[in-house]
Amino acid sequence: MRDIVDDLLRVWHSGRIGAMATLVRTFGPAPMPIGSAMLVDPDGRVFGSVSDGCYESAIYDAAIHSARSGRKELQRFDPNTGMDSADCGTIDVFVEPFSRNDFPEFPAVAQDLAGFKPVTVFTVVWHSDPTVIGQHLVTDRRHNTELVALPESDVFCCSFAAAPRLIIFGANAFAAALCVQGRQLGYRVTVCDARQRFAADQSFPGAEVIVDWPHRYLEAQAAAGLIDYRTALVTVTQDPKFEIPLLTSALQLPEFGYLGALGVGPAHDQRLAALHSEGFDTDTLTRLYTPAGLDLGASTPMETAVAIAAEILAVRARTPSHHTGPFPALT
Template sequence: MRDIVDDLLRVWHSGRTGGLATVVRTVGSGPLDVGSAILVDANGVAYGSVLGGAVESAVREAALAAARTGRRAMHRFGVPAAEAGNDAGGMIDVFAEPFSRRDFPEFPTVASEIANNHRVTIFTVVWNPDGDLIGQHLVTDKRHATELVALPESDVFVCSFAPPPRLIIFGANAIAAALTTQARLLGYRVTICDSRDDLDSVDAFAGAEVVVDWPHRYLNTLAAAGEIDASTAVVVLSDDPKFEIPLLTVALRLPALAYLGATGTLAAHHRRMEDLRAGGFGDATMARLHSPAGFDVGARTATEHAVAIAAELLAARSGRSVPAVRPDVIRAEQVFGARASIAL
């Protein structure tokens, strides 16, 4: 539902009634996420998506019927194998309800909490023997999985919106600008930190929060405020030792981050690793550092480097096995030693 929050808010403010159909349960239906939703406004225009094809058409019709009749109901749709993305196909349960100021008076609060990167959870009664209770909503800030919960006399769909994962980029340059665009497409909240107080143009980093501070000091401040967690990603784009070594020293002393990467040449990589070893870090700790950051895809331009980093970031987020140090770097160190491999 997160992708149609602005559309929902627009329908809410229009004073008219739309229809909202939400996938509340899936069985063998491939990559479809529970919580995926389609909104149909009072003019019949649809927003959002589920699977496409015939199933999406059926879900859209359920939303449209809810808008026109005011009825709240559960629907079950079979999902053909071709649309499910697997051989067996499956089925989905969809809850369709009218959507308006009258039907969901609390929705602006939900939209505001999401926009401000706060946690918000919506409990919706999707079945109850008392029909008047179906469609009732409760909004809280409690952590909960997004799922359909079966209670003795009710079925309740819980839709939870966690704050988006955070990416902190240290170094305001062309790669940072391109990586901001890539990361926001992946759903990250982006912050760029640079020590220069004369940044050429903040406009180059549209959609990102820009902070002027010394990198290690800013990361320490965030950590002390409890704003760094296991979903936080950090990318260091300056390989100047006076900036990156104090910063990486702070980062490597934090509990494990979702991703920690530092860009630079192989020469910069080996100097970086030697400096960190001299600072007392062992191989096990430094294995958390992706250096040089980004998949080796032959990137040359700032945009290409940003794509390479974003790909590695996504792989790390999805739990794919991603070596922190590139295999060619590891082989060079094993065969020639760290200093000799600088010349490769």
């Protein structure tokens, strides 16, 4: 839902009726994660997806029928469903009309997502009383994203954690390109540079721009508890007076998700020598990815940003996370 929230808001504010399909359960491997959503707007246009091409026509038809009939229904799609499903697995999708009357709580969800706050949406996808199906409960309590079977109903819990942070130190073309990649991956992006003439908001649309010494900003954020195991830190400035104090502060943090520094050749060698002189041993320096980015043959800022984003994803995939919470009652 996060990736189509603006499209959902547009339909909600229009006063018209569209339909939303949500992937709530899969049987076996699936290319789309549980909770993926697809919107069919009142003009029949599609935003988002719940599959990789399987069942697209059948799910679209089910969404159109839901918007026109008002029916809210949990539907199963399997290889017997239609022409585009011969090689597909089995999935359960909840289809519901979407409008301000059908989902009055949605602006609160959108506001939390825009504010990078955690939010969970509980939706009754089956109930012994059909009038209860489609009811939503919005809460800030965290829960696994999953379908929960209760004695008289099935409830789908779709949980959105606060967006992970990508903090880029240095305001230049590489930072601007990495901002684009970070936003596409769902990161809350911050650009920090001590040089006010370079740290212009309009140069980094969609990012928070901070004018401060990088190490001082990082230390303040860490002291406030705003750096965690999901936070990606990347320095794209190769000026030692900014970079070495920053990396010194970063390597002393108890946790972060990723720490990368751009620069090869002499800049890379001088960086490591400076950090060794600061007392960091070889084991500690393994926490630093330098030069930042997978070896994809990148040369331009955008290519380099893709390489760094790929490395962040690879590191993130190796980081365990266990975040569950209690299941609140639906009343």
